[in-house]
Amino acid sequence: MSEPKIIGFxxxxxxxxxxxxxGMARMKYPPNVKIxxxxxxxxxxxxxxxxxxxxxxxxxxxxxCHIGDCHYATGNHRTAKRMPVLKKLLEYAGIDPERLHxxxxxxxxxxxxxxxxxxxxxxxxxxxxxxxTMR
Amino acid sequence: xxxxxxxxxxxxxCGTGCALHLEVMDNNLVGVLPAKNHVVSQGxxxxxxxxxxxxxxxxxxxxxxxxxxxxxxxxxxxxxxxKLVADKLAAxxxxxxxxxxxxxxxxxxxxxENYLVQKLARAVIGTNNVDHCGRL
Amino acid sequence: MTARVTALREVIEKVLPEVDGxxxxxxxxxxxxxxxxFGKEHPEELAKLAIWPxxxxxxxxxxxxxxxxxxxxxxxxxGCEERGIVELFKHAQLSLNNVTLIGLQCxxxxxxxxxxxxxxxxxxxxxxxxxxxxxxDSLTERIAAMSQPEKLAFWKDEFEHCIKCYGCRTIxxxxxxxxxxxxxxxxxxxxxxxMPNPSMYHLVRAMHMTAKCVACRECEETCPADIPMAVHFxxxxxxxxxxxxxxxxxxxxxxxxxxxxxxxxxxxRTGLPH
Numbered sequence: 001m002s003e004p005k006i007i008g009f010x011x012x013x014x015x016x017x018x019x020x021x022x023g024m025a026r027m028k029y030p031p032n033v034k035i036x037x038x039x040x041x042x043x044x045x046x047x048x049x050x051x052x053x054x055x056x057x058x059x060x061x062x063x064x065c066h067i068g069d070c071h072y073a074t075g076n077h078r079t080a081k082r083m084p085v086l087k088k089l090l091e092y093a094g095i096d097p098e099r100l101h102x103x104x105x106x107x108x109x110x111x112x113x114x115x116x117x118x119x120x121x122x123x124x125x126x127x128x129x130x131x132x133t134m135r
Numbered sequence: 136x137x138x139x140x141x142x143x144x145x146x147x148x149c150g151t152g153c154a155l156h157l158e159v160m161d162n163n164l165v166g167v168l169p170a171k172n173h174v175v176s177q178g179x180x181x182x183x184x185x186x187x188x189x190x191x192x193x194x195x196x197x198x199x200x201x202x203x204x205x206x207x208x209x210x211x212x213x214x215x216x217x218k219l220v221a222d223k224l225a226a227x228x229x230x231x232x233x234x235x236x237x238x239x240x241x242x243x244x245x246x247x248e249n250y251l252v253q254k255l256a257r258a259v260i261g262t263n264n265v266d267h268c269g270r271l
Numbered sequence: 272m273t274a275r276v277t278a279l280r281e282v283i284e285k286v287l288p289e290v291d292g293x294x295x296x297x298x299x300x301x302x303x304x305x306x307x308x309f310g311k312e313h314p315e316e317l318a319k320l321a322i323w324p325x326x327x328x329x330x331x332x333x334x335x336x337x338x339x340x341x342x343x344x345x346x347x348x349x350g351c352e353e354r355g356i357v358e359l360f361k362h363a364q365l366s367l368n369n370v371t372l373i374g375l376q377c378x379x380x381x382x383x384x385x386x387x388x389x390x391x392x393x394x395x396x397x398x399x400x401x402x403x404x405x406x407x408d409s410l411t412e413r414i415a416a417m418s419q420p421e422k423l424a425f426w427k428d429e430f431e432h433c434i435k436c437y438g439c440r441t442i443x444x445x446x447x448x449x450x451x452x453x454x455x456x457x458x459x460x461x462x463x464x465x466m467p468n469p470s471m472y473h474l475v476r477a478m479h480m481t482a483k484c485v486a487c488r489e490c491e492e493t494c495p496a497d498i499p500m501a502v503h504f505x506x507x508x509x510x511x512x513x514x515x516x517x518x519x520x521x522x523x524x525x526x527x528x529x530x531x532x533x534x535x536x537x538x539x540r541t542g543l544p545h
Contacts, residue, residue, distance in 0.1 A: 080543055081537075081541070083543070086478060092507070102544075133423070140308075143299055170305070172303060185437060
């Protein structure tokens with residue numbers, strides 16, 4: 001599809017600052033990701049991801065701190081437990097599990113942030129719009 | 136003395152007649168369990184059936200008749216309420232004829248109660264205007 | 272009375288004088304079966320002891336213990352019900368200090384009816400019947416083998432029959448939340464049938480059953496639309512077993528993964544990027 005709609009849940013302490021770093025260094029990456037800042041990636045419940053898809057997002061990203069670097073010590077452990085199980089559920093329900101992307105981006109990794117955005121946007125662009133698959 | 140019981144009963148809500156158990160703990164209604172080997176419900180219930188226990192002791196349940204006086208609902212006796220309804224129905228019938236009155240009854244009532252409503256409509260008031268909530 | 276029910280009755284009669292009540296199934300008015308608390312004051316009531324159809328007995332146990340925390344109780348439970356009781360214990364919903372488990376092993380026909388992999392108890396010290404091997408769940412295998420578009424079409428068709436009775440949630444022995452996410456309008460739209468595609472209710476429920484479902488199949492049995500939603504729960508139970516080495520109700524001392532931080536080696540099994 002030409003203009004995919006992607007929702008990105010970014011944690012305040014690492015990935016959101018990584019996005020800031022990319023921005024300050026004027027790095028280019030596609031504008032399709034609408035970023036929502038949350039205190040910790042562990043906050044992202046499966047309901048939020050499912051609701052994003054239900055509302056018409058073609059892809060959802062959950063970006064947190066690297067394991068061991070979470071601002072709340074073990075918040076991203078919850079992400080690491082819940083999100084892989086959700087990916088499996090999407091697969092069992094007939095939804096492409098690639099539409100959900102989980103990754104870890106630190107505050108210093110501006111360039112890596114841009115790469116992650118670019119790669120995921122490209123991957124989702126190759127898929128049909130989510131609402132069409134649900135008809 | 137532990138008072139745990141499952142009381143078999145029929146759901147009061149619609150005409151299907153699903154059986155269910157009211158779960159009672161020390162004289163308090165705590166929940167509903169379906170009746171798995173009952174011929175009608177076969178262990179299933181609709182959302183109303185699952186929540187039959189909720190209305191029994193609900194604080195919003197009417198305990199006395201209420202009559203609106205000066206825009207405010209006030210408690211009244213059965214005699215007062217019945218006299219008011221009878222007087223008003225008679226007045227409307229006299230002024231605008233029996234077909235100006237309609238009776239709306241409920242699938243939640245028993246067959247016997249519904250028989251009485253249509254008897255009231257046809258024999259007392261003199262109208263055929265009888266229907267019930269299931270048709271809405 | 273079959274030999275099995277007679278054997279169970281004998282076991283119960285031995286335990287009855289020592290406890291405040293034995294929770295088992297009784298054939299009530301019209302032959303309708305329901306959970307019943309047999310007491311030592313009326314041992315003759317055991318003439319009405321029943322074992323099929325099975326009922327979700329962990330919930331009555333929780334209700335009784337909440338009202339009478341010091342009661343000494345015995346409960347007749349099959350493999351799945353025992354797992355359900357253990358899981359409720361792990362989530363602090365009941366105490367097992369004064370509870371005696373009386374196991375009831377399932378017969379072949381019962382295991383096949385529930386497509387059960389573990390139709391036997393593991394914790395109960397006394398039990399009736401011979402533990403059998405599990406049965407392959409052919410329905411789950413068939414659905415798991417479908418292609419992505421086939422799965423999508425299958426579940427869309429199934430969920431379209433849902434009447435939102437919330438029966439699967441209400442009957443589930445594991446569901447104890449006072450405030451249920453499925454009753455939150457943010458996640459599950461009200462006033463709308465048939466279910467939208469994807470069905471938020473069913474997917475959110477499946478996520479909440481992760482590492483909790485004990486495969487008792489009460490949800491499927493109560494569903495008025497015969498939706499096989501337990502297939503999702505069972506498929507995810509396999510992933511939970513692989514990623515977190517956890518099986519609900521299996522090991523008493525093992526804490527559920529959602530209450531812990533990542534253990535050694537778990538991250539590698541999640542498939543997340545390094």
